[in-house]
Amino acid sequence: DLFGDSLPAQPESAPEPEGEPDFAxxxxxxxxxPASAPLPEGDEDxxxxxxxxxxxxxxxxxxxxxxxxxxxxxxxxxxxxxxxxDADASDGDVLxxxxxxxxxxxxxxxxxxxxxxxxxxxxxxxxxVLGFLAALGLRLRRDRAAGEAVTIEDAExxxxxxxxxxxxxxxxxxxxxxxxxxxxxxxxxxALLWVTLGLPSFGSLGTGLRVTSLACLVLQLAIVMLGxxxxxxxxxxxxxxxxxxxxxxxxxxVAAALDAAVAYAVGTAxxxxxxxxxxxxxxxxxxxxxLLESRALRFSAKALALSEDPMIVTAETxxxxxxxxxxxxxxxxTAGWLRRCEEPDGVENVFAALAPWLIxxxxxxxxxxxxxxxxxxxxFRILACSLCAAAPAGAFTACALPxxxxxxxxxxxxxxxxxxxxxxxxGRALGMVITDSDLFPGGSVKIxxxxxxxxxxxxxxxxxxxxxxxxxxxxxxxxxxxxxSRNGCxxxxxxxxxxxxxGGLTALIAGEEVLxxxxxxxRLMGVxxxxxxxxxxxxxxxxNGVLSGIFNMEYTPVKSVERALFGCLRTRRAPIFAVRxxxxxxxxxxxxxxVPAEGFxxxxxxxxxxxxxxxxxxxxxxxxxxxREGLGGFMEVSGCxxxxxxxxxxxxxxxAVMAVVGVLAAxxxxxxxxxxxxxxxxxxxxxxxLPALIAALAGCAH
Numbered sequence: 001d002l003f004g005d006s007l008p009a010q011p012e013s014a015p016e017p018e019g020e021p022d023f024a025x026x027x028x029x030x031x032x033x034p035a036s037a038p039l040p041e042g043d044e045d046x047x048x049x050x051x052x053x054x055x056x057x058x059x060x061x062x063x064x065x066x067x068x069x070x071x072x073x074x075x076x077x078x079x080x081x082x083x084x085x086d087a088d089a090s091d092g093d094v095l096x097x098x099x100x101x102x103x104x105x106x107x108x109x110x111x112x113x114x115x116x117x118x119x120x121x122x123x124x125x126x127x128x129v130l131g132f133l134a135a136l137g138l139r140l141r142r143d144r145a146a147g148e149a150v151t152i153e154d155a156e157x158x159x160x161x162x163x164x165x166x167x168x169x170x171x172x173x174x175x176x177x178x179x180x181x182x183x184x185x186x187x188x189x190x191a192l193l194w195v196t197l198g199l200p201s202f203g204s205l206g207t208g209l210r211v212t213s214l215a216c217l218v219l220q221l222a223i224v225m226l227g228x229x230x231x232x233x234x235x236x237x238x239x240x241x242x243x244x245x246x247x248x249x250x251x252x253x254v255a256a257a258l259d260a261a262v263a264y265a266v267g268t269a270x271x272x273x274x275x276x277x278x279x280x281x282x283x284x285x286x287x288x289x290x291l292l293e294s295r296a297l298r299f300s301a302k303a304l305a306l307s308e309d310p311m312i313v314t315a316e317t318x319x320x321x322x323x324x325x326x327x328x329x330x331x332x333x334t335a336g337w338l339r340r341c342e343e344p345d346g347v348e349n350v351f352a353a354l355a356p357w358l359i360x361x362x363x364x365x366x367x368x369x370x371x372x373x374x375x376x377x378x379x380f381r382i383l384a385c386s387l388c389a390a391a392p393a394g395a396f397t398a399c400a401l402p403x404x405x406x407x408x409x410x411x412x413x414x415x416x417x418x419x420x421x422x423x424x425x426x427g428r429a430l431g432m433v434i435t436d437s438d439l440f441p442g443g444s445v446k447i448x449x450x451x452x453x454x455x456x457x458x459x460x461x462x463x464x465x466x467x468x469x470x471x472x473x474x475x476x477x478x479x480x481x482x483x484x485s486r487n488g489c490x491x492x493x494x495x496x497x498x499x500x501x502x503g504g505l506t507a508l509i510a511g512e513e514v515l516x517x518x519x520x521x522x523r524l525m526g527v528x529x530x531x532x533x534x535x536x537x538x539x540x541x542x543x544n545g546v547l548s549g550i551f552n553m554e555y556t557p558v559k560s561v562e563r564a565l566f567g568c569l570r571t572r573r574a575p576i577f578a579v580r581x582x583x584x585x586x587x588x589x590x591x592x593x594x595v596p597a598e599g600f601x602x603x604x605x606x607x608x609x610x611x612x613x614x615x616x617x618x619x620x621x622x623x624x625x626x627x628r629e630g631l632g633g634f635m636e637v638s639g640c641x642x643x644x645x646x647x648x649x650x651x652x653x654x655x656a657v658m659a660v661v662g663v664l665a666a667x668x669x670x671x672x673x674x675x676x677x678x679x680x681x682x683x684x685x686x687x688x689x690l691p692a693l694i695a696a697l698a699g700c701a702h
Contacts, residue, residue: 161338164305171298178291182284185226188219189284196277196678209273210264216276217260223280224253230286243355245348248391248659249286251359252279255384262380272677275381278388281685282396289396296400296407296419300341303416304334307627313637314620315425319576320603320611324430326576327638328614329626337418337622345399345420347652351659358659362386365667372671382670385681389662394689398651399423401693402644405700413560413636414627420648422623427645431574431601432638434631435612436475436581439589441629444556445479451533451550461549463489465541468507468516471497473612474580476539476553499605500524503582515542517582522547537583553583557592560632565595567635573642577602578612643699651692658688 162170195201195212204211224231234250237243256279263274304310312332315325344352366383370376399420406423410416417423452458466480471494484491495508502524504517515525519534527542533550541549568575577584577600590597603611624637662684669676 164301167301167338168298168305171294171301174294175291175298178287178294181226182287182291185223185284185287188222189280192216192219192277192280196273196682198679213260213263213274216274217257217264220253220256220276220280223283227283227287230283230290243359245351245355245391245395246286248351248355248358248387249282252282252384252387252391255380255387259380259384262377266377272679275384275388275678275681277678278681278685279384281393281682282388282391285393285396289400292397292400292404296404297341299407299411300416300419301338303411303414303627304337304625307414307625310334310625310627312622313624313626314616315429315623316614316617316620319614320607325425325428327426327429327432327623328616329433329634330616332616334622334625337625340421340622341419343419343421346424346648347395347398347655350652350656351395354656354659358390358663361663362390365663369667369671378670382666385676386663386666388681389666390659392655392658392688393685394651394692395655398655398692399648402648402696402700405696406640406644409640409700410624410637413633415624415633415637417624417637417641418622421621423641423645423648425621425623426638426641431576432634433611433614434575434577436579436584437629438631438634439561439579439584440475440555441558442478444558445475446554447479447483447551448554449552453548456548459487459489461541462487463492464509464514464543465516465539465549465551467492467494467509468505468514471507472499472505472580476581499609501605512543521582539583555592558630560630562593564631564635565593567639569595573638575601576611578608580608580612640700647692647696647699650695654688654692
């Protein structure tokens with residue numbers, strides 16, 4: 001199902017159960033397992049409360065269902081019975097969106113500062129023409145009453161964010177409405193394409209100009225009514241003096257409807273059938289893009305709601321003198337997450353700059369083409385063709401489709417990306433910082449055995465080793481911390497701590513020199529290690545130059561990390577392995593994960609400590625959040641985010657090129673040649689749209 005919400009559960013980052021040794025009898029060894037995050041739930045708890053925040057639906061209800069006959073001034077409605085409202089609802093977790101409630105002003109009103117920016121409304125049920133006129137008048141009166149001091153876009157900067165759970169429910173309601181409308185619009189859209197492309201039809205349909213023009217007009221208006229909120233948004237953008245891509249779509253449908261009306265009235269509009277199919281295709285893609293974006297925003301909000309203490313991903317520059325931005329994980333507040341997710345995407349920004357020129361150019365060039373060709377009845381045909389080319393269908397899914405596919409994949413891994421801004425920052429980043437917990441998340445590292453040599457106290461050895469390891473902040477810290485807790489050992493004061501490039505740590509504890517590291521490090525420091533005890537996965541401890549303890553470690557490879565490491569090699573994300581665990585080396589990763597030993601960036605230990613300690617700069621914006629440990633979610637966000645950004649950039653570029661070239665081509669062909677038929681314009685639209693769709697699907701859906 002193209003519009004379904006099937007989300008197959010993905011495996012957690014716990015080790016594979018096959019072959020796992022039994023440590024039930026070992027009191028000093030504890031098997032760690034990460035807490036399993038709750039699987040995504042369905043929408044059983046989602047209740048749709050009519051048209052939340054929709055001006056058109058609000059105007060329809062107020063014009064059709066007054067609870068009393070008296071006239072009430074604007075803004076003074078006492079009560080009305082909107083469709084879908086339950087006055088007796090008693091669910092304490094669900095907001096009351098009924099008219100007149102206190103929460104209605106906070107979360108439901110379209111002009112509310114707390115309402116999410118992406119509001120696509122509900123399906124229209126009755127009185128579409130009256131609803132549109134009432135909505136337009138209501139909006140204009142409110143703008144005049146407010147003196148247009150603060151626009152909706154400006155007010156967003158001062159609005160409060162909805163809680164993640166309520167935001168997810170809000171967008172779930174929009175998804176339910178948009179899914180129904182897209183499916184209903186698909187039937188007349190296919191019929192329009194069938195007739196316009198000249199495929200076999202019955203009766204005079206497809207052969208008679210009058211009959212075909214009237215049929216195309218009816219089918220187009222049906223699609224426009226299903227996307228009336230998109231049409232209204234385009235009109236209101238024009239009224240506010242801020243033309244947008246929605247304005248181009250609305251004007252294209254108006255011009256195409258006038259073209260069909262003239263063709264029906266005159267009977268000889270020329271150059272084939274009206275442009276209804278081209279304009280309706282833009283409206284259909286606008287609805288589909290709104291559906292994709294609503295679903296993506298729902299996934300992003302729900303991922304935050306399900307994450308108890310998520311890691312935050314930011315793009316930092318100047319990390320240890322490296323050029324470009326690098327993705328870094330950290331712990332910080334998630335304030336501003338929803339607002340960043342709702343920022344305008346790349347195609348909206350591009351067409352916001354192009355729309356005024358495209359509208360003006362279409363009007364002027366269409367008039368000039370009609371004058372040159374001396375065919376005044378062709379004016380609306382030329383204008384409709386120019387505006388349909390200026391509002392290409394692919395523009396409405398240029399960023400929405402890659403973001404939806406990215407949000408879906410990230411959500412399955414317990415992660416989320418902060419809308420277009422997050423996808424852009426991730427796509428432009430040149431690398432990512434990988435730490436100990438990414439390679440071996442909680443539960444994948446254990447102490448298999450402990451050997452205390454003659455003359456040493458077990459409590460002292462465990463306390464010294466644990467204190468030094470914990471001071472280093474490596475991935476072994478949780479394991480040794482648990483070991484100290486189980487044996488009643490307290491942390492000791494660590495002085496003159498130092499990390500060595502040979503793969504070990506030195507410190508002073510109670511006046512004694514403590515060395516902790518691998519077997520090679522011990523030999524490098526002059527400590528004798530018997531050959532039969534020189535395990536490559538063991539932590540050795542020496543006190544005052546004498547080997548005192550050996551901790552044999554067991555690293556269990558995680559399947560999701562293995563896939564992520566191979567993904568790093570394929571996508572060339574240039575990961576920086578800022579790993580503090582001295583036992584994790586390229587050769588060790590080669591043994592555990594079967595990845596090539598070369599090709600990974602393992603800096604010097606001093607650089608690793610500095611890079612892994614990097615904190616986000618003040619004002620760094622959130623790119624993504626990770627709800628689970630391990631490299632799987634981080635690599636999914638980084639690798640798929642880069643591919644989604646490239647696909648979106650390609651789609652935006654193709655859409656902008658088609659808009660500009662299409663307007664100029666329409667003028668040239670209609671003024672000096674035989675014109676351009678609707679079938680040819682559909683073919684040109686497909687040429688510019690299909691590559692972007694294929695790139696998005698290939699980059700994010702595999």
